[in-house]
Amino acid sequence: MRFIRPVERDDLPQLLALAGKTGGGLTSLPADSQTLSARIERSIQTWQDALPRAEQGYVFVLADSDNNQAVGICAIEVAVGLQDPWYNFHVGTQVHASKELNVYNNLPTLSLSNDHTGSSELCTLFLDPDYRDGKNGYLLSKSRFLFMAEFRDRFMDRVVAEMRGVSDENGHSPFWDSVGSRFFSMAFTDADFLSGTGQKSFIAELMPKHPLYIHYLSPEAQAVIGQVHPQTAPARAVLEAEGFRFQNYVDIFDGGPTLECHIDQVRAIRKSRLLPVTLSERAPDESLPLCLVANTDYRNFRVMLLRADPKSAAITINRETAQIMACQSGDNLRVVKLFAEEKKA
Incomplete structure (x- = not known):
């Protein structure tokens, strides 16, 4: 993993x-x-x-x-x-123009920024x-x-x-x-x-x-x-x-x-939300979307890709995953879908 x-x-x-x-x-x-x-x-x-x-x-x-x-x-x-x-x-523009000569040029430039x-x-x-x-x-x-x-x-x-x-x-x-x-x-x-x-x-x-x-x-x-x-x-x-x-x-x-x-x-920042952890040894539901899942421990930060439902009331993981994520039952994990939802036509 x-x-x-x-x-x-x-x-x-x-x-x-x-x-x-x-x-x-x-x-x-x-x-x-x-x-x-x-x-x-x-x-x-x-x-x-x-x-x-x-x-x-x-x-x-x-x-x-x-x-x-x-x-x-x-x-x-x-x-x-x-x-x-x-x-x-910075890619910008300088204009060189002469009304008398009827010349007007937009010249792209690079300016140190x-x-x-x-x-x-x-x-x-x-x-x-x-x-x-x-x-x-x-x-x-x-x-x-x-x-x-x-x-x-x-x-x-x-x-x-x-x-x-x-x-x-x-x-x-x-x-x-x-x-x-x-x-x-x-x-x-x-x-x-x-x-x-x-x-x-x-x-x-x-x-x-x-x-x-x-x-x-x-x-x-x-x-x-x-x-x-x-x-x-x-x-x-x-x-x-x-x-x-x-x-x-x-x-x-x-x-x-x-x-x-x-x-x-x-x-991913705007859409992420915190969900409490529930431990279970059941296999993850493969029909759930792939999500970025992170703990909230500043100095022991962890992120994994897991199957989860960001809209549910909790996130279910097994003990092996919990050990890697340095979390336990009841702790919060931050969850967001890996990809944005496709817009329907």
Whole structure:
């Protein structure tokens, strides 16, 4: 059985192995032991209420109940940009017009932005390719919403998610080649690694301070603005089904889209409800919908996918599941359907 839990120090070897399978482009999961170890420690300190809001970040792993091994990772940054600037490009428009010459041109531009400062961020989503079966990806991605719903006061009103942009199997990014390389004079993979290991001062020092005209970029770069890496397309679809939208902000390195939503408008947060636990050894009713089910224990948080009826008076689970979920009869579990109900025509 697979379940979500907080990251532990012993997960470092598995996280390093996962980082080695990303193929680059996932800035927040670098294959660097020191950086990942520090990330784990920061997450643990966040759960211990030992850090100010500007430094808080939660890391979760998808674990196998047979061996407790981490096979996936996801995270939430509580408030980005309060300590180190959080940059992206805003895709906007500049108008150049001459009434005398009867010329009127709308020119799309890229402008360096800090507009998402203070937002909570969904980040570091990666599932081991060997475990991309069933609904593991949905569990990994959406589990964070139940944590945010249960501990709403710990997060900001706006939630954002940077989507990985287009790059090839060799780490070649057409957007970087046409934009970033002009200012940083380094390879995309090198800049990506520096940013992922916390060395971000070069961004403020070297990025252009004035708008860039998109028409000056290569056709290849223009084509990938706001587009996601093929492996990231399912993650984008998951977030959009939960209410996230692209509002014309893109990553400064690879041009990938930033999606955003008000926290209280996220479907899984808005629709989730608490149900008391009833223990039973009967087999689960397979006719019931698949649901995300989370406990309410802040430091021992757990999420699983279970068959349940969110509209019932209670949720019935067996003792093995209760042990994994760290709950007992009478405790409350937060429940929401895995997928939104399809709208009838």
